[in-house]
Amino acid sequence: MKHILTKVRLAFPELWTPKPFKEGDKPKFKATFLLEPDDPQVDAIEEAIFKVAEEAWEGKAKAILGSIRGNVNKFCFQNGDIKSHLDGFAGHWYIGTSSKAKPLTLDRNKKNVTEADGIIYGGCFVNASISIFAYDNSGKGIAAGLGGVQYESEGDAFSGGAPASPDDFEDLGTDTSALA
Numbered sequence: 001m002k003h004i005l006t007k008v009r010l011a012f013p014e015l016w017t018p019k020p021f022k023e024g025d026k027p028k029f030k031a032t033f034l035l036e037p038d039d040p041q042v043d044a045i046e047e048a049i050f051k052v053a054e055e056a057w058e059g060k061a062k063a064i065l066g067s068i069r070g071n072v073n074k075f076c077f078q079n080g081d082i083k084s085h086l087d088g089f090a091g092h093w094y095i096g097t098s099s100k101a102k103p104l105t106l107d108r109n110k111k112n113v114t115e116a117d118g119i120i121y122g123g124c125f126v127n128a129s130i131s132i133f134a135y136d137n138s139g140k141g142i143a144a145g146l147g148g149v150q151y152e153s154e155g156d157a158f159s160g161g162a163p164a165s166p167d168d169f170e171d172l173g174t175d176t177s178a179l180a
Contacts, residue, residue, distance in 0.1 A: 001132050003144075008125065010034075010122055010128075010155075012032045015102075029100075030096070032097070033094065034080060037091065050065070076095055076143050078094055087123070104149070105149055123156050126151055127152050
């Protein structure tokens with residue numbers, strides 16, 4: 001089920017180069033999105049999760065969701081307090097997403113951006129297109145696919161900081177005599 005998240009905080013963006021989750025896994029593009037606990041999108045995500053679970057496990061959704069909720073390997077939507085040691089997670093909800101295909105990455109004007117542009121980074125606010133789905137291969141679970149990310153606004157960068165800005169430097173002019 002396709003779902004659009006608006007003005008959520010981006011964490012762990014792997015949007016341009018796919019990486020395996022652990023050694024031996026196939027590389028995937030990934031992103032995690034953080035939501036305030038009182039954000040109405042939290043309830044909308046829960047509703048979408050229940051709907052896909054009902055479609056997949058007719059009449060057993062409530063029991064199955066109860067058995068997998070809280071398991072980070074089988075349930076994509078978690079209370080961030082379980083990762084409170086990570087910047088921005090404490091006191092929030094998060095949804096982890098991934099995709100084998102490269103996600104769309106856009107600026108505010110819907111123009112494609114690249115990693116080198118430095119616009120999208122861990123800590124900024126974004127809009128995201130995700131797909132929530134149930135699976136039943138080597139165990140039942142709920143996952144979220146990553147379709148695309150649109151930069152929405154600045155935010156404090158997580159661990160490692162944001163790229164430098166030209167405003168960080170002084171204009172040194174064209175005199176290169178000091179280099180001699």
